[in-house]
């Protein structure tokens with residue numbers, strides 16, 4: 502079976518976009534592949550952050566991933582497995598400054614900041630380490646991460662050529678686009694946890710009334726006709742996509758006479774979709790000691806599973 506790795510960056514509260522676009526496909530994948538999931542707290546250090554909030558977001562994300570059903574695979578917090586940073590350094594020593602500087606995401610994110618953390622530049626080496634450490638075959642990523650997976654392949658091939666065959670060269674796959682959920686108050690931009698508007702973003706732990714309010718206030722389009730047309734009717738189409746994803750039915754199966762009726766159904770479908778997740782989250786949160794144990798067991802297993810690869814890489818590159 503194939504090994505797959507997916508990381509979630511705890512830069513904020515997990516959103517409905519994360520659930521429908523990434524977590525639900527990941528839950529399904531557990532039946533077909535050997536899956537590894539990490540909450541990538543080290544990646545969240547590449548931009549300005551608040552220490553207490555990061556710790557809380559990391560814990561919350563890990564708990565939510567379990568609550569959503571990622572409980573049949575290896576799940577751990579990245580920083581609790583030091584092999585990630587250790588291998589990242591070996592890969593920084595394999596990568597070139599020029600290729601790092603050319604990464605589109607680095608260019609975009611660094612242009613928007615006055616003080617750019619050095620880790621933002623070297624981030625792709627850490628991401629490569631995440632992937633290579635687990636001898637991953639397949640990396641399911643969105644378009645925005647394709648270049649980083651390309652770089653991971655380049656680094657693996659270069660290391661193998663220079664020092665001997667150590668790494669499995671991974672392949673990027675685009676998951677069948679489950680859903681790309683747009684911001685409710687700006688349906689032309691993606692719903693995201695760190696950018697995007699609070700009013701237009703549904704968080705997995707939002708209270709039912711807040712969910713209803715956000716959906717009822719969603720920006721719709723001119724006219725009154727409800728039809729799926731992402732270009733001409735981005736707002737309505739986003740609502741239909743949400744309804745489809747939350748109720749597991751095709752977009753074409755819905756017919757509505759008014760925006761109001763559609764919104765009411767979307768609100769209830771989202772509330773119902775999140776209800777079991779929130780219930781499970783509350784159960785898991787009630788026993789913090791058990792949660793800590795689960796996460797440190799995950800980290801210990803990840804450390805054991807990656808020790809061999811790390812030792813091989815150290816040996817190959819010339820460390821004692």
Ligand code: ATP
Nearest residue numbers: 510512518519522523643681682692693694695696
């Ligand atoms: P950030 O704003 O920090 O980039 P994010 O919400 O975009 O946060 P990521 O950690 O970048 O979340 O991505 C986690 C996963 O969730 C990725 O697989 C990404 O493709 C998916 N994802 C994020 N937002 C959406 C969305 N609006 N619709 C569908 N999938 C999404």
Ligand code: MG
Nearest residue numbers: 645693694695
């Ligand atoms: Mg993102």
